[in-house]
Amino acid sequence: MRAILYMSLFLIPALALAAPGIPHQVHGTVKDFTSGTLNAFIDGNIVGSTSIQSDGTFGTGSNLFFILDSNNTYAGETVTFKISTAAANSSFVFQNGGLNEVAVELIVIGGTSGGIPVSTTTTSSNVVGDFNGDGTIDIQDYNFLLVHWGTPQADLNGDGTTDILDFNILIANWS
Numbered sequence: 479m480r481a482i483l484y485m486s487l488f489l490i491p492a493l494a495l496a497a498p499g500i501p502h503q504v505h506g507t508v509k510d511f512t513s514g515t516l517n518a519f520i521d522g523n524i525v526g527s528t529s530i531q532s533d534g535t536f537g538t539g540s541n542l543f544f545i546l547d548s549n550n551t552y553a554g555e556t557v558t559f560k561i562s563t564a565a566a567n568s569s570f571v572f573q574n575g576g577l578n579e580v581a582v583e584l585i586v587i588g589g590t591s592g593g594i595p596v597s598t599t600t601t602s603s604n605v606v607g608d609f610n611g612d613g614t615i616d617i618q619d620y621n622f623l624l625v626h627w628g629t630p631q632a633d634l635n636g637d638g639t640t641d642i643l644d645f646n647i648l649i650a651n652w653s
Contacts (some may be wrong), residue, residue, distance in 0.1 A: 498599055499637060501544035501653035502552075502572050503606065505537030506580035514562045518545055520555045520572065529562070542636045547574055575634075575650045577606040606634055607648040622649055 504526075505519065512534050518526040528536050528543040537543030545557065552572040559566040559580070570578045607615045609622040609632065623640060626632035632640040634647040 500575040500650060501546045501572065502557075502576045502578070503537065503636070504543045504545060504557075504570075504578050504580060505535070506578075507534050508536065508561060509581070510533060516543075516559045517562075519558050520562065522554055525557070544636060545572065547572070550574065560586070575606055575647045605651050605653070607644075607651045615648060616650045616653060619648060 508516065508530050512530065514530050515527050516530055516536050517524055526545040527542065528541060530536050531538075531541060545552070547553070552575050555572045556569050557572050559568045568580050570580065573611050601631070604613055605613070607619050607623070609619045623632040623645060626640050629640055631637050632644060634640075634644040637643065
């Protein structure tokens with residue numbers, strides 16, 4: 479029995495760290511812009527899109543926004559944004575299992591400038607899996623995930639249940 483326990487302590491984290499394609503979650507606000515589509519790009523190729531809600535938010539509530547990386551090729555790449563077809567100055571570096579909060583201030587200048595948007599950006603990162611908000615992924619977060627196994631309370635990948643995929647994200651972000 480001890481052998482199985484010891485093997486699981488080493489095997490499960492090793493499998494978690496080897497898991498390819500863990501999505502990156504993005505959420506935030508677009509100031510003074512309350513409709514349209516937020517598109518995410520890497521190297522000029524669209525990698526995701528989501529609707530901007532009427533309150534200017536995106537990626538929250540039932541409108542979660544994940545950038546998928548099924549081939550595990552985006553790590554370290556810069557993600558940029560366009561709102562509908564207008565470029566925004568927001569960007570961040572993609573990290574498998576990462577989470578970014580992006581705040582974009584978009585000011586559309588009227589007729590004389592041809593409606594060219596001007597953006598300023600503030601970006602900050604939070605670690606996915608930090609359930610207690612102490613800034614680190616540790617045994618407390620691990621225990622929270624285990625207690626909520628099979629429920630949506632510790633769901634990190636947005637599929638509606640806490641399972642091995644969420645465990646993999648937690649372990650990949652372990653502090």
